[in-house]
């Protein structure tokens with residue numbers, strides 16, 4: 001087992017540590033990207049143009065379950081990183097698979113939510129500026145999660161094939177960063193879109 | 201059936217204009233010529249092996265610069281067409297629609313497909329060499345950036361023969377650029393092409409930031425970095441914070457146009473003014489993205505040819521950092537007249553004026569560097585020296601524009617056109633020309649002809665002033681921008697004539713420059729030492745053109761102007777002293793090119809809303825990324841020590 005004063009394996013090569021720094025920087029850009037979307041959404045929140053408002057649409061139970069699925073998946077992803085540090089491929093892959101399933105559950109619920117809005121409530125992307133902002137902000141997050149699922153599958157296959165090497169360790173670590181980041185973004189969506197949307 | 205095909209082709213290709221038919225013919229001829237040349241001389245494999253699959257930062261830099269020069273030509277032709285239309289009152293050379301398309305493509309191409317790639321090309325050439333590295337941090341990603349830019353530029357450029365060009369200005373303001381007022385594919389080209397090249401630009405920002413943070417030669421602390429490296433670092437940070445906003449702005453407008461959303465529409469609660477905000481939150485930092493790197497180039501050139509260390513190194517760095525922060529606080533000065541409150545306008549007025557302070561600091565530092573220097577008037581130095589007064593005029597008129605009440609008078613007039621060309625040309629264009637002359641020997645192993653270079657400089661620089669100085673006055677006389685014709689009797693005739701003559705003079709300057717490049721390739725003085733200018737920074741420590749691995753041994757840095765210091769101490773030879781070791785280098789790969797071709801296919805499909813094309817294109821993108829993910833475990837090779845020795849010997853570096 002690695003002790004704390006050793007460099008973790010994903011940082012052990014120059015390439016690995018460069019790529020991890022590069023990914024952190026990329027996440028900085030992602031923060032800007034989501035900030036822009038949040039600002040657009042918040043500005044347009046009241047522009048409902050006679051269509052449904054956030055109060056009409058949001059269901060506490062639904063978005064609470066989505067939130068729990070994603071938060072737990074972030075936790076299991078973190079457990080995976082601990083196994084990575086132990087060089088335990090099996091444990092790592094197992095936790096990544098759990099993470100992935102939770103992620104799929106989240107995406108399933110979100111799709112269901114969108115479909116309900118569109119078919120039952122007649123609240124579509126084209127209805128009002130508020131709904132354009134809502135679908136695009138939440139949808140962009142959902143697209144990120146879906147992308148993350150495909151990516152995580154690729155990483156899992158590579159881990160199974162090659163075991164924990166500096167390269168696969170780096171990949172597992174970076175997908176973890178990405179996954180936690182999406183969780184953080186969701187917390188903001190939870191607060192700024194759903195909770196706020198219930199009261200305002 | 202035949203009728204259907206006919207009507208499809210009639211709307212697919214732009215028809216009815218003899219100039220467009222001429223362009224069609226010349227594009228077809230050029231393509232046939234290139235294909236014939238490559239086939240006849242059996243060059244396809246060479247093209248693929250040496251260029252399309254390369255990850256070498258020096259070759260990528262060269263490709264960037266070639267593409268940028270082609271785009272300078274295209275954007276320049278657009279400019280000359282506009283000025284030909286405005287040479288006399290009531291001219292009918294261009295219709296209003298055609299004029300709209302041309303100023304839009306001119307502005308867009310000059311900013312996105314000329315200025316930025318030219319700068320990225322020079323960064324690619326110089327940065328790894330200046331910091332004593334073997335390549336950038338992410339060579340694969342670097343190739344992706346280039347090919348995304350290149351194919352996006354091609355996508356944008358075909359718009360004028362296939363489907364029609366965008367026509368809502370390079371700022372593409374809503375609601376004018378929305379579907380209601382601007383149906384057709386033109387604006388889609390703008391949105392999709394800029395989106396694709398923007399992804400590449402963001403990747404470049406990340407890449408150079410990490411390169412500069414992590415790959416510097418031992419001993420090179422941040423405050424011992426060359427000034428161009430500093431300017432690239434600062435620019436990368438601006439890119440990382442600014443480009444995602446453009447990504448969002450473009451995406452939202454695309455969703456409006458393609459899927460009927462209401463972000464920027466007038467109906468259903470959309471907010472057209474939000475486009476202006478998003479666009480300029482990216483757009484003002486963007487002008488610093490194309491300015492700050494050339495400030496770095498001027499610093500290198502001025503210190504090299506004044507044969508002195510740069511005056512006020514720390515002040516230079518801190519002023520750049522200050523400019524980069526302030527660049528995010530001024531975006532609203534582009535629409536003072538859109539009805540903001542007085543307090544909002546005042547805030548942005550003051551924040552804009554403040555930028556003049558760090559900029560002034562830099563001007564004085566260059567002047568003090570020149571002071572008591574032993575100045576050598578090479579062509580590169582002439583461009584740098586001409587920058588100082590010409591750019592200062594642009595800067596001063598910029599401060600005039602920043603006064604919100606006065607801007608109600610200047611706004612969207614030729615005064616503004618004159619101002620931003622004064623900073624973009626005297627800043628960016630003079631800067632990349634200076635950089636081109638300065639680093640040319642490092643790229644190709646020979647020096648550009650000085651006599652022709654000076655001719656090009658004087659013709660271009662004088663014509664530039666003949667073209668743009670009168671614009672200030674004609675703007676004050678009331679001529680607005682984006683005007684496709686003007687009536688007689690307003691007293692605008694003489695100045696418009698002069699402006700057009702100046703524009704064509706700049707065209708002549710450009711042609712001399714092209715001739716200079718061709719001439720120098722054949723007759724240019726060979727650079728056998730690797731150090732033709734008695735340079736001060738590490739790129740001059742290796743041979744010209746630099747070997748694939750850049751440095752046989754990674755240099756040890758002790759001071760700023762590391763190479764000048766090594767020459768004084770007599771340790772400059774250490775980087776090519778035997779014995780050598782094997783060198784670890786990244787493998788070439790075709791994936792970046794293929795990935796970008798899929799982006800092109802998906803993008804073209806989106807422009808025409810042909811989902812049968814866009815969806816397979818997108819799948820191609822994802823598959824390319826997955827293939828890359830599975831293949832990057834062994835993507836390096838070693839150059840054996842003997843080969844390093846041979847290369848150094850061939851460069852005349854070993855006795």
Ligand code: HEM
Nearest residue numbers: 279282303304307310311315369370371624681682683703
């Ligand atoms: C080569 C010499 C150049 C000439 C003669 C020239 C001339 C012009 C003219 C006549 C216009 C349009 C005025 C109108 O609104 O009707 C224009 C617009 C513009 N130019 Fe240039 N230009 C030159 C180079 C450049 C360069 C190097 C850049 C950028 C790096 C640039 C960026 C722009 C932009 C952004 C616009 C605004 C387009 C719009 O209104 O949407 N130009 N230029």
Ligand SMILES: [Cu+2]
Nearest residue numbers: 484530531534
């Ligand atoms: Cu600005």
